[in-house]
Amino acid sequence: MILPWTIFVFGASLVGMHDVAVIEDPAAAEVSLDPIRTRLLAELVEPGSATMLASRVGLPRQKVNYHLRTLEQHGLIELVEERRKGNVTERLLRATAASYVISPAALAAVAPDPGRAPDRLSARWLLAVAARLVRDVGSLLTGAAQARQRVATFALDGEVRFASAADRAAFAxxxxxxxxxxxxxxxxxxxxxxxxxxxxxxxxDSLVEDR
Structure with missing residues (x-):
């Protein structure tokens, strides 16, 4: 039985927070992989200040400020609002996206190359093709955002169960x-x-079923 399919026809959003952003810069990728900064990015799906975040993550405000400055320098968070509280200006920040994907472009020297050993029955070749997909679509989104344009794409996602390996081969x-x-x-x-x-x-989950 074929389960419901999900069809996506989408483009790069021009305003507000993106659902997904691609990290192409190696330095930004390194910054994002720090566990504390990853936690801060997750918290900043909604705007927050260093003081607000300090209580949530259990770190001194000064330490949180340091991480926020680093994230902001690499374009992973952005200023939403500044509020004046007495002699202090509170900066409300927000993540630039709800989630992130690190592009193979960040590891350009060792990025997978589907042209190196094409084999349509190889899982590793499929992985190389998928990596190129992430790299190319990420680059398209970056260029489209700079030009304030949309990227015309189409995606189909679904599941099918095969009774046998022969059926799977015939389907392919x-x-x-x-x-x-x-x-x-x-x-x-x-x-x-x-x-x-x-x-x-x-x-x-089929691997779990087989065990």
Whole structure:
């Protein structure tokens, strides 16, 4: 039985907090991986100040301020509002996104290359293709945000259960043939190039069921 499919047609948001942001800069990636800063990023889905965060994470305000400055310098959080309280100006900050993905571009020298050993039945090659997808879409989103434009994309996500390995192989063959037919029908040498990725892999919870 095929479970409900989720279809995504989306573009880069132009205002407010993004659902997902891609970290491409190696220094920003390093900063984001610090456990304390990761906790602060999670807390800053809603605007907060150093004083507010200090009580939540159990650290001195000065220490929290240090981490907030570092996150702000690398574009992971942003100033939302400044409030005057007596002689003190309270800065309310917010994460630039609700969640983050580190792009393979941050590890450019050792980033996976799908062209190195293409093998459509290899899980490692699938991983390399997925890494390129993260890198390319992240780069597109960054450029679109700077130009205040949207990125036209389409994604399909779902699950299917196969009765046997033979059925799975037949499904893959029919899927490949169907995609090839669609490409042949709509491809135009003068058109704008798009990257097409089709993947099938075991669901993680299926590994638990098999044990």
């Amino acid at each position: 063959a029919e899927l490949a043939a169907s995609v090839a037919g669609l490409v042949s029908r709509y491809h135009s040498e003068s058109g704008r190039k798009h990257r097409l990725v089709v993947a099938v892999h075991p669901a993680l």
